Amino acid sequence: MVKYVLKRIGYLLLTLFIVASITFFLMKLLPGTPFNNPKIPAAQIAILRKQYGLDLPVWQQYLNYMVGIAHGDFGESYQFAGQTVSYLISTRIGPSLQLGVQAMIIGTLLGILLGAIAAIRKNTWVDATATIFAIIGRSIPNFVFAALLQFWLAYKWRLFPIALWDGFSSSILPTLALAMAPLANTARFMRTEMVDVLSSDYIELAKSKGESQWQVVAKHAMRNSMIPIVTIIGPMAVDLMLGSLVVENVFAIPGIGQQFVQSITTNDYPVIMGLTMLYSVMLTVVILIVDILYGFIDPRIRLSGEGN
Amino acid sequence: MATNKPAEEPILSVKDLKIDFRTFAGPVHAIRDVSFDLKKGETLAIVGESGSGKSVTVRSIMGLLANNAHIASGQIMFHDADILKKTKRQLNAMRGNDIAMIFQDPMTSLDPTMPIGKQVAEPLRLHTNISEKKALAEAVRVLKLVGIQDAQERLKDYPHQFSGGQRQRIVIAIAIINHPQILLADEPTTALDVTIQAQIIHLLKEIQEKIDTSIIFITHDLGVVAGIADRVAVMYAGKIIEYGTVDEIFYNAQHPYTWGLLEAMPTLETNSDRLYAIPGTPPDLLDPPKGDAFAPRNPFAMQIDLEQQPPFFQVSPTHAAATWLLYPGAPKVELPPEIKRRRQIWETQFAGKEAE
Ligand SMILES: Nc1ncnc2c1ncn2[C@@H]1O[C@H](COP(=O)(O)OP(=O)(O)OP(=O)(O)O)[C@@H](O)[C@H]1O
Ligand SMILES: [Mg+2]
Numbered sequence: 001m002v003k004y005v006l007k008r009i010g011y012l013l014l015t016l017f018i019v020a021s022i023t024f025f026l027m028k029l030l031p032g033t034p035f036n037n038p039k040i041p042a043a044q045i046a047i048l049r050k051q052y053g054l055d056l057p058v059w060q061q062y063l064n065y066m067v068g069i070a071h072g073d074f075g076e077s078y079q080f081a082g083q084t085v086s087y088l089i090s091t092r093i094g095p096s097l098q099l100g101v102q103a104m105i106i107g108t109l110l111g112i113l114l115g116a117i118a119a120i121r122k123n124t125w126v127d128a129t130a131t132i133f134a135i136i137g138r139s140i141p142n143f144v145f146a147a148l149l150q151f152w153l154a155y156k157w158r159l160f161p162i163a164l165w166d167g168f169s170s171s172i173l174p175t176l177a178l179a180m181a182p183l184a185n186t187a188r189f190m191r192t193e194m195v196d197v198l199s200s201d202y203i204e205l206a207k208s209k210g211e212s213q214w215q216v217v218a219k220h221a222m223r224n225s226m227i228p229i230v231t232i233i234g235p236m237a238v239d240l241m242l243g244s245l246v247v248e249n250v251f252a253i254p255g256i257g258q259q260f261v262q263s264i265t266t267n268d269y270p271v272i273m274g275l276t277m278l279y280s281v282m283l284t285v286v287i288l289i290v291d292i293l294y295g296f297i298d299p300r301i302r303l304s305g306e307g308n
Numbered sequence: 309m310a311t312n313k314p315a316e317e318p319i320l321s322v323k324d325l326k327i328d329f330r331t332f333a334g335p336v337h338a339i340r341d342v343s344f345d346l347k348k349g350e351t352l353a354i355v356g357e358s359g360s361g362k363s364v365t366v367r368s369i370m371g372l373l374a375n376n377a378h379i380a381s382g383q384i385m386f387h388d389a390d391i392l393k394k395t396k397r398q399l400n401a402m403r404g405n406d407i408a409m410i411f412q413d414p415m416t417s418l419d420p421t422m423p424i425g426k427q428v429a430e431p432l433r434l435h436t437n438i439s440e441k442k443a444l445a446e447a448v449r450v451l452k453l454v455g456i457q458d459a460q461e462r463l464k465d466y467p468h469q470f471s472g473g474q475r476q477r478i479v480i481a482i483a484i485i486n487h488p489q490i491l492l493a494d495e496p497t498t499a500l501d502v503t504i505q506a507q508i509i510h511l512l513k514e515i516q517e518k519i520d521t522s523i524i525f526i527t528h529d530l531g532v533v534a535g536i537a538d539r540v541a542v543m544y545a546g547k548i549i550e551y552g553t554v555d556e557i558f559y560n561a562q563h564p565y566t567w568g569l570l571e572a573m574p575t576l577e578t579n580s581d582r583l584y585a586i587p588g589t590p591p592d593l594l595d596p597p598k599g600d601a602f603a604p605r606n607p608f609a610m611q612i613d614l615e616q617q618p619p620f621f622q623v624s625p626t627h628a629a630a631t632w633l634l635y636p637g638a639p640k641v642e643l644p645p646e647i648k649r650r651r652q653i654w655e656t657q658f659a660g661k662e663a664e
Binding site: 204223227299 | 370372396397401402403404409411416419420422430431435482
């Protein structure tokens with residue numbers, strides 16, 4: 001197991017190296033320069049370029065950048081002079097992480113519940129309602145939910161703060177808006193799986209032991225239906241990270257998403273690259289965790305994993 | 309022989325059972341007036357082609373019919389209660405305790421995510437107040453009984469770590485851990501290869517003696533019946549068309565469908581690579597024929613077979629067949645060679661004893 005995880009971490013580092021290289025060169029290809037304000041005099045720009053090492057040949061810049069990364073130094077922001085990328089990210093990551101984790105937990109848990117209920121009550125009005133709910137959740141973009149929740153629950157009924165980041169209560173609405181997609185996804189997936197599982201032979205055997213429907217579901221059907229859910233956690237995490245870009249803006253939350261949008265509009269390359277790296281790290285870590293989790297709930301995978 | 313046993317009260321008695329399935333095309337008349345008894349300690353084999361209603365019959369005994377099933381009439385008396393009238397709770401109390409079931413495909417009938425020890429102990433935990441530890445100890449004992457020798461070390465193993473034959477042994481262990489009075493085995497050996505089939509049948513016989521249970525053994529292969537059953541009921545298109553002791557069915561069969569099954573059975577004498585199957589297909593149960601359902605495939609069919617359902621004609625106190633060929637005055641038919649051979653064995657070996 002340890003060997004397996006170490007190997008995976010090796011892959012992770014390789015992935016990051018490739019991502020860093022690609023983003024670096026993509027940035028270089030972009031037409032806009034960070035200092036494209038026409039009011040800045042040319043002499044001033046030359047000084048700035050020298051200060052950030054932009055006058056060096058590209059390969060030299062690339063080398064410096066990679067060496068920096070290896071030491072955990074992602075450079076300084078162009079926009080906020082004197083602030084390192086790492087510092088900028090560290091001040092912003094808290095709210096984003098909190099929202100993401102909350103949305104993920106609520107989305108998958110409620111989704112699993114909803115999907116399971118729909119499957120158990122297959123072809124009844126319960127199932128139909130859950131299906132409609134899932135379709136709505138999947139087809140309406142989360143910023144629409146964000147806006148609706150904000151308008152009704154916060155503005156009209158004043159149940160929650162409208163925006164800004166001020167304690168747990170201000171995280172509820174953005175979390176709900178973000179949770180909608182994973183919830184709908186999980187519910188739909190769970191229903192399909194559970195319908196399948198409920199018609200399988202080992203469920204028949206469980207019933208023939210004298211288990212009630214509730215016992216059959218709790219002891220055998222849930223776990224087996226949840227195994228494939230693990231596979232969609234990765235893609236859902238990606239969705240969440242990207243989704244938070246907009247939702248954070250709707251609720252004016254000082255998170256990574258907001259920072260990302262801002263950096264792109266100001267051509268703040270070091271910050272963009274730092275954030276891209278951050279997303280890549282988070283993604284690969286999520287995938288690693290998912291793989292390990294998989295082994296935990298599916299004994300068949302566990303064994304073949306050990307063989308590696 | 310079974311016929312010489314004193315007439316015993318049946319432990320299970322199915323009477324006039326009719327089951328339909330509601331489908332978009334209309335009701336499928338899957339079980340059409342089935343009656344039979346199961347006596348204490350005996351093994352009854354139910355034999356018939358695919359789709360004849362064997363599984364539906366045993367499922368109805370378990371109270372495990374599909375949601376679209378409709379029981380049009382009938383009773384299933386177990387002791388003094390009608391299983392068809394039991395509440396969900398009563399059924400749960402009965403299943404896996406008084407009546408247990410063994411399924412066809414050992415590769416899919418165990419929960420892939422639960423250690424086998426826990427799965428075997430589960431019925432015990434469900435129906436008694438025994439502690440987990442004691443239940444697992446009992447699971448080890450029963451697993452050893454069914455031939456998993458290293459049971460203690462393998463309690464925490466998962467189904468995929470066992471072979472098909474071993475898995476079927478585990479399924480059997482689950483079924484017998486509460487010493488049920490009736491074991492329903494729905495083609496328990498069909499998915500296994502021949503040598504393992506024989507082992508499992510031997511095991512079932514052994515267990516039957518040890519825990520004194522009655523068995524309903526379902527199969528579409530008459531070949532495996534001789535090794536396990538006391539009596540045989542032959543099913544076709546949702547009806548039992550002939551029943552009798554194993555010897556009566558094997559050597560003195562009366563229904564042309566039973567003849568067909570016997571001919572399809574490879575024996576030591578016949579060349580086993582000459583595979584014979586009864587020509588034609590079973591009738592559509594959405595609209596069952598009004599006469600003998602087998603008539604269209606029956607080379608001996610008479611006009612009346614197409615028009616009127618034959619009643620059961622009693623051949624011996626234990627043997628009856630629903631075919632117009634047994635009607636007094638029906639023309640004598642020329643038996644197929646294999647059946648003729650069997651009749652000769654019957655006359656020389658059994659007929660005399662039968663008369664005593
Ligand atoms: N849920 C259902 N809905 C509709 N028809 C059904 C249903 N279950 C069984 N049937 C029909 O009932 C008939 C009897 O089925 P059954 O499963 O008892 O056959 P079987 O004798 O066990 O066959 P096999 O040897 O293939 O297992 C078949 O025609 C089948 O199509
Ligand atoms: Mg069947």
